[in-house]
Amino acid sequence: MLPVDDPAVRFEADRERLRAIAFRILGSLDDADDALQLAWVRVARTDRRRIENPSGWLTTVVSRVCLDLLRARRTRMATEALVDDRVAAREATPEDDALMAESVGRALLVVLDRLSPAERVAFVLHDLFAVPFDEIAEIVDRSQAAAKKLASRARRRVRGDAAPVGADVDRHRAIVEAFLAASAHGDLATLVELLAPDVVRRADRVAVPDEVASDVRGARAVAEETRVFAHLAGHGEVASVDGAPGIVVAPGGHLAVILRVRVERGRITRIDVVADPDELRRATITVPVG
Numbered sequence: 001m002l003p004v005d006d007p008a009v010r011f012e013a014d015r016e017r018l019r020a021i022a023f024r025i026l027g028s029l030d031d032a033d034d035a036l037q038l039a040w041v042r043v044a045r046t047d048r049r050r051i052e053n054p055s056g057w058l059t060t061v062v063s064r065v066c067l068d069l070l071r072a073r074r075t076r077m078a079t080e081a082l083v084d085d086r087v088a089a090r091e092a093t094p095e096d097d098a099l100m101a102e103s104v105g106r107a108l109l110v111v112l113d114r115l116s117p118a119e120r121v122a123f124v125l126h127d128l129f130a131v132p133f134d135e136i137a138e139i140v141d142r143s144q145a146a147a148k149k150l151a152s153r154a155r156r157r158v159r160g161d162a163a164p165v166g167a168d169v170d171r172h173r174a175i176v177e178a179f180l181a182a183s184a185h186g187d188l189a190t191l192v193e194l195l196a197p198d199v200v201r202r203a204d205r206v207a208v209p210d211e212v213a214s215d216v217r218g219a220r221a222v223a224e225e226t227r228v229f230a231h232l233a234g235h236g237e238v239a240s241v242d243g244a245p246g247i248v249v250a251p252g253g254h255l256a257v258i259l260r261v262r263v264e265r266g267r268i269t270r271i272d273v274v275a276d277p278d279e280l281r282r283a284t285i286t287v288p289v290g
Contacts, residue, residue: 006054007043007046007051007054007057007058008043008044010054010055010058011039011040011043011058014055014058014059015036018036018039018058018059018062019032019033019036020129021059021062021063021066021124021125021129022035022036022062022065022066024112024124024128025063025066025067025070025120025121025124026066026069026070027109027112027113027253028252028253031069034069035062035065035066035069036062038065039058039061039062039065042061042065043058043061056135059125059129059131059135060135060138060139063121063125063139064139066121067117067118067121067139067140070117070120070121071117074116074117105237105287106235106236106237106248106250106251106253107237107238107239107248107250107285107287108158108287108289109250109253110239110248110250110253110254110255110285111157111158111285111286111287112124112158113253113254113255114157114285115154115157115158118140118142118150119150119151119153119154119157120154121136121139121140122136122140122147122150122151122154123150123151123154123155123158125139126151127151127155127289128289133147133148133151136150136151155289157286158286158287158289159286159287159288159289160240160243160284160286169244169245171263171266172244172245172261172263173238173245175194175245175263175266175267175268176238176245176246176247176261176263176268177238178190178194179191179194179195179247179261179268180233180236180237180238180247182194182226183226183227183229183230183233183236184230184233184234184236185230186227186230188223188224188227191219191222191223191226191227192219192220192223194267194268195219195222195223195267195268196219196264196265196267196268196269197218197219198217198218198219198269199217199218199219199222199267199268199269199270199271200215200216200217200222200269200270200271201215201216201217201222201225201270201271201273202214202215202270202271202272202273203215203272203273203274203275204273204274204275204276204279206275206276206277207257207273207274207275207276208273212225222271232249232256232257233249235249235250235251235256236248236249236250236259237250239285239286239287240284240285240286240287241258241259241260241283241284241285242260242283242284243284244260244261244262245261245263246258246259246260246261247259247261248285255280255285256275257273257274257275258273258274258275258280258283258285259271259272259273259274260272260274
């Protein structure tokens with residue numbers, strides 16, 4: 001019988017933790033499972049008698065595999081035509097989407113996807129799994145100081161440098177959260193209550209079908225239309241969009257639409273629906289973590 005501290009045994013004991021790390025780094029359960037399979041091949045080929053800390057070593061192996069996969073993905077995206085985000089989002093599995101909503105957050109996955117591979121690995125390992133920087137430095141093949149800088153730079157991009165705080169921001173966020181919840185449940189009465197009588201909903205042509213107007217005015221009209229798109233609201237999450245509370249719609253963690261929401265005197269006065277890929281790339285999205 002193999003001892004408990006043998007890496008082969010430890011791999012099975014740590015599988016869920018290793019899978020969680022891989023999922024947060026890669027953003028897909030299928031990719032996470034592929035990473036674990038590749039890591040297992042490396043484990044099987046290694047002289048395990050020379051490993052003093054099997055659990056830490058396995059974290060390193062899995063993280064390095066994930067880093068390689070991220071770099072390969074980045075290279076592939078740079079050399080191929082860009083895939084429409086909404087098509088990519090539809091390919092996410094229900095399990096992916098449920099796990100993102102419950103344990104990671106779609107908005108966080110969107111922001112992580114904008115980091116470099118090394119930044120993403122450093123941030124996930126340190127901020128989400130408390131892996132020490134000396135181990136992270138070995139994984140990303142940098143000095144310990146450089147690893148700290150990677151995580152710090154990633155943290156600023158995830159959380160924002162100077163996100164506004166205060167009672168007004170908290171109230172605005174609560175209103176946006178209530179709007180998203182009412183949209184997901186098709187709660188017309190609550191939607192009308194949250195919207196100003198003269199609210200304007202404006203959408204770029206990419207965001208709505210040709211038969212849908214770019215501009216819709218009035219609380220009742222906007223509320224009725226919002227109910228039609230309730231299925232999209234189910235993939236939404238409140239985040240900071242260009243410095244103010246807004247909504248990120250990201251099925252499977254792939255950014256498809258953002259909603260910039262203006263709140264005045266306790267009601268929503270304007271909603272801008274953006275799906276143009278260039279506009280999505282230019283938008284600044286941040287989320288609170290920790």
